[in-house]
Amino acid sequence: MNAQPIPTHPIALTAEEATGMEQRNIKKHDVAIILLHWFNASVWLIELISGLALIVGAAYRVMPQWYTTMIASALGSRANVLRVHIAIGLTWIIVFLVYGVFGYRNYLRKEVLVNEIGLDQDDWQWLRIRVLLILNRTKEALPEQGSYNAGQKLFALLVYAALPVIAVTGIIMSFHLFETSVVAWAMLLHFLAVGMVVSGLMVHAYMGAVFPEERPAFFSMITGRVNELFAYKHHFKWWKQTKIEQRRWQQEFQSTTPSEPKSD
Amino acid sequence: MARYAMVIKTERCVGCQSCTVACKSEWDVPNGYARTRVPETGTSGTFPNLNTSFHVNQCNHCDRPTCVPACPSGATYQAEDGTVQIDRALCIGCGACVAACPYRARYIDPGAGKADKCDFCTPRREQGLAPACVLTCPGEAKVFGDLEDSSSDVYRLVYREGARRMVTNTVSIGPNVYYTGTPEHLEVQAASFAPVPPRTIAPGVIWGAIAKKLVLLAVGATFAGQAIAFFRQLAVGEKRFED
Numbered sequence: 001m002n003a004q005p006i007p008t009h010p011i012a013l014t015a016e017e018a019t020g021m022e023q024r025n026i027k028k029h030d031v032a033i034i035l036l037h038w039f040n041a042s043v044w045l046i047e048l049i050s051g052l053a054l055i056v057g058a059a060y061r062v063m064p065q066w067y068t069t070m071i072a073s074a075l076g077s078r079a080n081v082l083r084v085h086i087a088i089g090l091t092w093i094i095v096f097l098v099y100g101v102f103g104y105r106n107y108l109r110k111e112v113l114v115n116e117i118g119l120d121q122d123d124w125q126w127l128r129i130r131v132l133l134i135l136n137r138t139k140e141a142l143p144e145q146g147s148y149n150a151g152q153k154l155f156a157l158l159v160y161a162a163l164p165v166i167a168v169t170g171i172i173m174s175f176h177l178f179e180t181s182v183v184a185w186a187m188l189l190h191f192l193a194v195g196m197v198v199s200g201l202m203v204h205a206y207m208g209a210v211f212p213e214e215r216p217a218f219f220s221m222i223t224g225r226v227n228e229l230f231a232y233k234h235h236f237k238w239w240k241q242t243k244i245e246q247r248r249w250q251q252e253f254q255s256t257t258p259s260e261p262k263s264d
Numbered sequence: 265m266a267r268y269a270m271v272i273k274t275e276r277c278v279g280c281q282s283c284t285v286a287c288k289s290e291w292d293v294p295n296g297y298a299r300t301r302v303p304e305t306g307t308s309g310t311f312p313n314l315n316t317s318f319h320v321n322q323c324n325h326c327d328r329p330t331c332v333p334a335c336p337s338g339a340t341y342q343a344e345d346g347t348v349q350i351d352r353a354l355c356i357g358c359g360a361c362v363a364a365c366p367y368r369a370r371y372i373d374p375g376a377g378k379a380d381k382c383d384f385c386t387p388r389r390e391q392g393l394a395p396a397c398v399l400t401c402p403g404e405a406k407v408f409g410d411l412e413d414s415s416s417d418v419y420r421l422v423y424r425e426g427a428r429r430m431v432t433n434t435v436s437i438g439p440n441v442y443y444t445g446t447p448e449h450l451e452v453q454a455a456s457f458a459p460v461p462p463r464t465i466a467p468g469v470i471w472g473a474i475a476k477k478l479v480l481l482a483v484g485a486t487f488a489g490q491a492i493a494f495f496r497q498l499a500v501g502e503k504r505f506e507d
Contacts (some may be wrong), residue, residue, distance in 0.1 A: 038274045056338035057360075059464070059472055062480065068338075078338060079353035134493050173356045176377025181465070182361035183377075187336060187358050188467035188475055195479030199486045206490045 006243045010144065012238050018229055026227035026242055028147070033107070037221055043092045045203065049195065050085040052077070093167045116147055117157060119238035121200055121239075147238035151207065155200045162193040168194070253254045266410040267346040267440075270386055270398070270419045274453065276405035276443035279304060279318035283397035283406060290385070290396040297371045299323070299382040300397055305452045316447040319457045320406070320441075322397075323348060323369040323382040324430070327438025330462040334364035336471075340379065346440065347384050355379050366435045366459035378448050384408070411440075418442075435459040436479045 012019070029037075052063045053071035056078070061068070072078040100108060122143035127150045132138035148156065169186035176183060208218040216230040231239040279302050282357045286291065287300045300322035309315045331340050332348065339354035340361050362370045362379065370381040384453070385395035387429040398406045409416035413424075421427040427442035428450060439459075443450055464472075 022349060054337055057336040059468060060336040060476070077405060077490070079351065081335070115439055134496075136496070173358075176357040178370045180357060180362070183356055184274065184358040184360065184465050184467045187356065188471055192475050192479065195475070199479075199482035202483065202486045202490060210490075210494060210497070212497065238270035 006240060006247070008240070010232065013229075013232075021228040021232060024228045025223075026228055026231055026239075026246075027224060028220040028226045028231075029224045030106075031224060032099075032103065034221055036095075036222055039095060042093075043088055046088050047085060047092070048194075048198065050075075050081050050088075053081050054085060055191070086170075087169050089167075091175070093171070096163070096167070116159075117153040119150060119153050119157075123153060126150040127154070144236040145234060145238070146241075147235055149234065151203070155204050158200050161196060162233075165189055165193040166197075181264045265344055265346075265412070267323045267412045269409065269411045269418045269422065269440040269442060270322075270384070270395075271407040271418050271427045271442045271444060273403075273405045273407065273421075274317055274319070274443055274449045276403040277302065277318045277320060278405075280402065282400045283320070283507040286361055286396040286400035287382070290388075291373045293380070293396070294373060294375055297373070299369075299380065302495075303457070305456050308455065310454045315452050316450050319453045321367065321369065321457060322441065323365075323366050323384075324365055324439030324441040325382075325384060330366060330437055331361040331370065334360045334462070334464065334468065336360060336468070347386070348381075349383055349386065350379055350381065352376070352378050358465070358467075360465050363465050366437065366462050367430075367439070368460070369416060378468065394467065430454065430457065432458050435461055466467075 020229050049071065053068045055061050055063070056068050068078075072081055075084060089094075095183045108113070122145065126145060129138060129140045129142050130149075130151065133142070134138070169190040171188040172178060173183055174189065207214045208221070213234070216226045217234075220226045228239070232241070266484055281302055284301050288298060290395065291299060293299055300320065302318050302320050305312050305317045305319055307316045327346065329340075329342060331341055334340075335355075336358060337353045337354045337356055337471045339356075341349060342352065343349050357372055357377040357379065359372055359379070362372060367382075367427045370379055372378065373380045385393070385397075388395060396407075396409050407417045407421060409418035411419055413419055418427075421444060422442050427444045429436075429439050429442055430453070431437075431439065432454075435458075437459075443453070445453075
């Protein structure tokens with residue numbers, strides 16, 4: 001049994017300790033979340049490509065004509081682009097509703113959400129220092145972080161706010177619900193909500209896939225695990241909490257395991 | 265390629281609404297709406313010199329339609345024959361085109377929740393038939409044809425007999441419905457049914473003035489920030505060992 005006390009704040013590690021921790025993994029994401037993440041990512045990719053090809057009115061378009069023509073040609077017609085956009089969008093909504101119902105207890109209860117994506121004082125500090133660090137303007141150490149860092153939390157909050165807007169406005173436009181003016185406002189809100197998420201999504205994708213220090217977080221969305229050293233350095237509060245839970249589990253495990261009977 | 269136009273001989277129109285009925289029946293136009301209608305102009309002048317007329321209102325299939333650029337989804341488009349058409353599969357029913365039409369010729373079909381209007385009877389034309397309203401008009405007040413065909417009646421009426429477009433100094437977008445009649449008739453019609461300046465729906469105004477710029481700025485600024493970070497990352501290189 002490991003008798004060493006769990007540090008309350010990050011302490012300097014020896015090279016041996018660091019190497020040891022780098023080789024040990026701890027569980028970060030459930031398989032359901034990993035699947036949902038990549039399903040969501042695929043949907044966003046398809047919906048962005050098709051959605052941008054659907055805004056063609058001269059007063060509204062954001063992409064050049066060759067783009068909208070190319071996507072329409074690829075799918076046969078512009079009506080097909082809209083059909084694909086609606087079909088995938090509705091599938092996305094249904095999948096998230098199922099997730100909401102079955103995943104509520106594990107992932108969406110208020111206590112879980114506050115713990116995972118609520119921002120505390122450390123998080124606001126982290127945001128400031130993180131930006132300065134990227135710009136090479138400070139030597140300050142980043143404050144301790146929970147299972148998600150402040151940037152990830154902000155992005156999650158933005159997504160949680162935008163997701164219902166995107167879904168509801170999408171449904172209104174798909175089925176021409178309510179008054180004509182409601183459809184018109186839905187169109188604007190759909191565009192704005194997606195636009196805001198996309199600007200955050202770019203940071204999310206860059207941090208996950210390109211930024212070297214966060215690379216283990218990217219792989220954790222494939223394997224479900226992160227190495228302990230990464231957790232220790234980037235998500236200390238979460239590492240500490242995980243260690244305490246692990247100790248408790250180990251003790252319970254030992255106390256419930258019957259000792260081997262003595263042979264005569 | 266054809267360039268379709270319609271001429272309304274207002275001196276022959278008696279306001280019987282046969283065209284309205286034929287159109288509604290042909291295209292199952294819902295109650296309370298019409299693709300073509302014949303409102304009265306009311307009376308003008310002073311007794312005993314009074315004047316009244318009927319005005320035939322419908323989509324003018326304009327050369328420079330304001331409804332086409334106003335449509336966000338591109339459902340409203342100008343066909344190669346110059347007519348303005350709606351691809352109903354693409355229409356989301358936002359009403360932007362209804363507001364943009366200076367001739368108040370469009371409506372949102374409450375059943376389908378999509379825009380609708382006169383399409384110069386495309387399905388009938390494809391079968392070689394005249395539009396339903398033209399065929400039905402007992403006074404033969406409606407003439408339909410191809411302005412590219414110099415032997416057509418519309419060509420003669422428009423280019424040789426001075427049929428006029430219903431335009432104003434401020435709204436002149438090349439309508440392809442022309443009117444003939446006495447100057448008094450045309451004047452009294454213009455007084456009540458002249459085209460109104462096209463409107464842009466409020467969400468459309470915000471889209472152009474704020475939303476599009478905001479989204480492009482947010483995405484652009486994020487992209488620029490990341491580009492800087494990425495090139496810095498390239499210059500610095502990555503660590504081989506975590507410290």
